[in-house]
Amino acid sequence: MDILLVTDSYPPEIRSASHLMKELAEELKERGHNVFVATCYPEYNLSDLDSEKSYPEYLVEDGIKVIRLKTLPHHKVNFIIRGISQLTLPHIFWKKIKKHIRTSVDATIVYSPPLPLGYVGCWMKKYRDSKFILNVQDIFPQNAIDLGALKNPLIIKYFEKMETNIYKFADKITVHSEGNKRFLIEKKKLSKDKIHILHNWVDIEAYRRFEGDGYYRKKLQIEGKFIFFFGGVMGPSQGLDLVIDAVDKLRNMDDIVFLFVGDGSEKSKMVEKVKARGLRNVIFHPFIPKDEYSKLLKEIDVGLVSLSNKNRTPVVPGKILGYMAAGIPVLGFLNKESDGHQIIREAGCGYTTVSDDSQKLAELILHMYNERSQLRDMGFNGYMYATKHFSKKTCVDNLEAIIKK
Numbered sequence: 540m541d542i543l544l545v546t547d548s549y550p551p552e553i554r555s556a557s558h559l560m561k562e563l564a565e566e567l568k569e570r571g572h573n574v575f576v577a578t579c580y581p582e583y584n585l586s587d588l589d590s591e592k593s594y595p596e597y598l599v600e601d602g603i604k605v606i607r608l609k610t611l612p613h614h615k616v617n618f619i620i621r622g623i624s625q626l627t628l629p630h631i632f633w634k635k636i637k638k639h640i641r642t643s644v645d646a647t648i649v650y651s652p653p654l655p656l657g658y659v660g661c662w663m664k665k666y667r668d669s670k671f672i673l674n675v676q677d678i679f680p681q682n683a684i685d686l687g688a689l690k691n692p693l694i695i696k697y698f699e700k701m702e703t704n705i706y707k708f709a710d711k712i713t714v715h716s717e718g719n720k721r722f723l724i725e726k727k728k729l730s731k732d733k734i735h736i737l738h739n740w741v742d743i744e745a746y747r748r749f750e751g752d753g754y755y756r757k758k759l760q761i762e763g764k765f766i767f768f769f770g771g772v773m774g775p776s777q778g779l780d781l782v783i784d785a786v787d788k789l790r791n792m793d794d795i796v797f798l799f800v801g802d803g804s805e806k807s808k809m810v811e812k813v814k815a816r817g818l819r820n821v822i823f824h825p826f827i828p829k830d831e832y833s834k835l836l837k838e839i840d841v842g843l844v845s846l847s848n849k850n851r852t853p854v855v856p857g858k859i860l861g862y863m864a865a866g867i868p869v870l871g872f873l874n875k876e877s878d879g880h881q882i883i884r885e886a887g888c889g890y891t892t893v894s895d896d897s898q899k900l901a902e903l904i905l906h907m908y909n910e911r912s913q914l915r916d917m918g919f920n921g922y923m924y925a926t927k928h929f930s931k932k933t934c935v936d937n938l939e940a941i942i943k944k
Contacts, residue, residue, distance in 0.1 A: 540572050540573070540645040540646060540942070541573045541575070541642070541643070541644045541645045541646075542567055542572050542573070542574050542575070542644065542645060542646045542647075542648065542942075543574075543575045543577065543636070543644045543646070543647045543648070543663065543669070544560055544563065544574065544575070544576045544577070544648050544650070545578075545632065545648065545649040545650065545656055545659050545660065546576070546577075546578050546649075546650040546656075547578065547628065547653055547656065548560070548578065548579065548650075549561060549576055549578035549579075549581070549605070549607075551585055551586065551592075552582075552583055552584050552585060553585065553586070553827070553828060553829070554583075554584055554772075555771065555857045555858070556650060556676070558829055559650075559739060559740075560576065560578070560650060562740070562742055562931060563935065563938075564576055564603045565601070566931055566932075566935045567935070568601070568602050568603055570935070574602075574603050574604065575603075575604045575605075575639075575640055575644070576604070576605045576606065577606045577608070577635065577636050577659070578605065578607055578608070579607070579610050580594065580607045580608060580609050580610065581594060581607070582612075584802060584826045586828055594607050595607070596608070596635065597639050606635055606636065606639050606640075608631050608632060608635050609631075610624060610627065610628060611623065611627055612624060622694075625653040625655050626655055628653060628655050628656055629655050629656055629657075629658035629659050632656065632659045633658075633659055633662050636659065636663075642667075643667050643668045643669065644663060644667055644669040645669065645670065645942075646669060646670045646671075646672060646942045647659070647660045647663040647664070647667075647669045647670070647671050647672065648660075648672045648674055648938075649671070649673050649674065650674050650676065651673060651674065651675050651679070652676065652679050653679075654679045654680070654698065654701060654702060654705065655701065657701075657705035657708075657709070658705065660672070660705070660708070661704075661705060661708040661709075664708065670710045670711075670942060671708065671709050671711075672709070672710065672712075672713060672938075672941065673706070673709040673712045673713070674713045674737065675713065675714050675719070675723075676715065676739075676854075677852070677854060678719065678722060678852045678854075679698065679702065680695060680698040680699060680702065681726075681851065682776065682850065682852055682854070683698075685849050685850050685851045685852070686775045686776060686847065686849050686850070687775075687849070688775070703727075706723075706727065706729060709733070710733075711733060711734075711735055711941055711942075711944070712729065712733055712734050712735070713734075713735050713736070713737035713941060714734060714735075714736060714737070715736070715737060715738055716736065716738075716853055716878035716882075717736060717878065718853025718876065718877075718881075719736075719853050719854070719855075719878070720734050720736055721853075722852055722853055735937075735941045737934060737937055737938055737941065738928060738929055738933075738934050738937075739855075739857050739860060739929070739934070740860070740929050740930060740931045740933070740934035740935070741857075741861055741863070741925055741929050741930075741931075742931055743930055743931075745829070745830070745864075746836065746837075746861075748833070750837055751837035751838040752834075752837075752838075753838060754834070754838075755834075755835050756838050759798070759822055761796045761798070761822070764794060764795065765794050765795050765840050765908055765911070766795075766796050766797075766798055766838070766840045766841070767795065767797050767798070767840065767841045767843050767870065767904060768798045768799075768800070768835075768836070768839040768840075768841065768842055768867075769798070769799045769801070769842075769843045769844070769845065770799075770800045770832065770835075770836075770842075770858055771856075771858050772801055772802070772803040773801055773802065773803035773804075773805045773806040773809060774803040774804050774805050775804065775847065775849075776846060776847055777803070777805070777846060777847065778845055778846060778847025778848065778849070778872075778874075778894050779799075779805060779809055779845055780805070780809070780812070781845075781872070781894060781895075781896075781897045781900070782797075782843070782845050782897070782900065783809060783813060783816075783818075783821075784897035785872075785898070786813075786818060786820065786821060786901075787816055787818060788897065788898065788901040789820070789901055789904060789905065790816075790817075790818055790820065792820070792905070792908070793820070795820060795904070795908055796820050796822060797820060797821045798822045798824065798839075799821070799822070799823050800825070800827060800832075800835070801825075802826055809823070810823055832861075836861065836862065836865035836867060837865060839867050840868075840914065841867065841868050841869070841889070841907055841914065842858070842859075842861075842862030842865070842867050842869050842889075843869075843870050843872065844856045844858050844862070844869060844870070844871050844872070844873065844879065845871075845872040845873070845894060846872070846873045846877055846879070846894060847874065847894060848874045848893060848894045848895040849874070850874040850876065851876055852876060853876045853877055853878045854874075854877055854878075855877065855878045855882060856873075856877075859871070859879055859882060859883065860925055860929050862888075862921065863888055863921035863924060863925035863929070864921075864922065864925045864926075864929075865918075865922075866919060866921065866922040867914075867918045867921070868889040868907065868914045868917035868918050868921065869883050869888050869889035869917075869921060870889055870891075870903060870904065870907060871883050871890070871892070872891075872892060872894045873891060873892075873893070873894055874893070874894055879891065882924075885924070886920055886921050886925075887917065887921075887924075888917050888918065888924065889907075889917055889921070890903050890906070890907065
């Protein structure tokens with residue numbers, strides 16, 4: 540089949556979404572499909588080496604045809620600029636797709652958010668006779684309303700109308716958990732036959748290749764410490780402010796270190812809060828490349844995942860899967876609606892609590908530290924669960940079946 544992937548993020552950008560789309564493109568190509576990718580020009584979360592490179596608008600990379608498009612800024616900008624940028628995205632994408640893809644395409648898979656990119660799928664269906672698969676990672680605008688990013692009733696109504704139109708036009712909608720499927724059926728009144736569960740996957744082999752060699756512990760001068768680790772975006776959705784409150788309650792635990800790797804709109808506030816409270820057991824580090832991330836996780840004792848309790852959708856943070864694939868136990872500090880609670884408990888790979896009580900989180904941190912003898916088994920449980928349910932092969936098999944239905 541000829542398959543077009545539409546996403547705002549793709550390597551060399553260091554983001555979970557970009558790696559997910561790259562792995563999907565590679566797997567589809569390996570299965571004999573002709574794969575196109577339409578994405579934004581790389582400008583965010585780049586390594587020093589990649590930030591110095593330039594990229595043509597159209598390039599064949601390992602047999603995958605990649606179209607990279609110059610767009611307005613849509614990361615690390617205020618909400619108004621980001622909103623305007625996202626509204627222009629589908630028009631920029633459509634113009635360049637028409638230029639570089641002149642034939643029909645069997646299937647167009649759109650990664651959302653950003654929701655407006657869904658219009659590209661609509662136009663591919665209408666004008667290129669393509670089946671339109673919408674992959675919903677976060678339910679927008681509901682998630683923005685929950686976090687207080689969207690308050691104006693007219694703007695909310697505008698995006699809800701957009702959401703309704705795109706959902707209606709899509710042939711299939713994929714979500715990554717049962718809770719998300721229920722949400723769309725009950726709240727958005729969508730047919731259950733239109734919605735399919737497509738778990739996000741994790742590249743198990745990428746973690747299996749590495750063993751912890753102590754490089755990062757030595758580099759960060761935390762050899763011999765017990766490390767709780769958070770890796771990824773640090774934004775309003777993650778609710779990390781309460782995590783710092785929990786860390787503060789453990790300030791006298793000299794053996795415990797909290798390592799935050801990544802970036803985001805809330806990172807500077809976190810850094811200032813840590814400085815203001817004089818916390819010496821917290822370390823911040825920028826994003827690192829995918830292979831390095833896999834190596835780093837092999838040196839970690841517990842992986843921390845956090846979502847603000849303001850969230851009202853059943854989102855499952857992808858970092859849970861990375862922790863499981865690396866064989867490390869998971870500590871979930873999640874909104875009560877998150878399906879992450881069920882996954883962690885069902886896998887037997889850690890503990891979870893609702894993200895409204897920093898004292899409870901502090902108690903669980905201390906419990907996992909004191910029960911270190913159990914953590915190895917938890918990590919193994921998570922690894923086995925991820926291998927069974929979240930392998931790339933299993934998930935892409937499912938995607939192919941969805942496309943063919």
